[in-house]
Amino acid sequence: MPLADCIGHRQALALLTRAASRAALPPTLLFAGPPGVGKFTVAAALAQALNCEAPVEGAAPIHVDACGQCRSCKRFSRVLEQMRGGTDVALDCFVRIVPDDKASIKVDVIRGLLARTAFRPFDGKRRVAVIDEADALEVASQNALLKALEEPPAATVFVLVTSRPDSLLETVRSRCPRVRFGPLSPDMVTEVLVRDHGMDRARAVAVAAVSGGSVGEALAREAGAFTADRDAALDVLDALAQARAPSARLQAMQGLMRRTGGRGKKGEATLSRQAFATRLDALKGVVRDASATAVEADPRGVGNADVADRVARLAAAFEMPRLVRAFTAIDRAQGALDRNAQPKVVADWLALQL
């Protein structure tokens, strides 16, 4: 991704690209700022720009940027895409060190990295070695790193990324010029959620508003909320599978209206219209997956794979014609909600249809 596509952090981008355009980028940098605001993304874009075969002049405040077209840029896009997907990949000119499963970065890992930096990168001009969550560096690791920071290898830039710069040793901190990253505005968080994570805009606006300016926080909240909505939908469908009498069905559907994990902003125990609409989406998702399971469709297309057992039990309890009817009914309920019908009225109607 070219630096121009990074959202926010104009000051940091100006600082970094001015230095890069004058071949004066310090060999060690400390990217400090709250988690989830895009520090690693900027480090990756900087690495791409430093290795671009035909760097371009950026629009202010960016002094130099990647072209986005050359062989090196294409390789960067590919690798970053894989990294986002969770694949453990690296280029020789772009290395990322992350904490191990005990949340620390051991000295062996740093020694391995330093051994690599003795050579120029074979696949690029300048190696950018990102140490992500650098506050996880053990003291021995920091001491090992110090030597490299004192006599930096010619073709490598070390970027220490952290939200807790003060937990690093003073000797390390003093050798790394600090680049500050602040929280993003809600608009910026929305933009990243829509553009890079394919989130629906209305949803993104709502999540961004409570994200504290952090895309990471917004995504974590969204994942938590998704699971809560999905579980509520599964519980309601389980209850409906058993309930025959209308009163029992109405009772079962109340579960879809109930807030999980405490009360809302105004102390309410029931959901807002928007939150209820999201629940209906979750209900539809589960019914869709149950239908796919009932006809033994390719399970890779199923969205709720982690609860495949529960979905399979629902598929058996509901059977195909009822699932099709349920899907249509939820669709109509959503339409009614869009036309301003009361959530409670919609829920009661739906209880008798499913």
Ligand SMILES: [Zn+2]
């Ligand atoms: Zn390029």
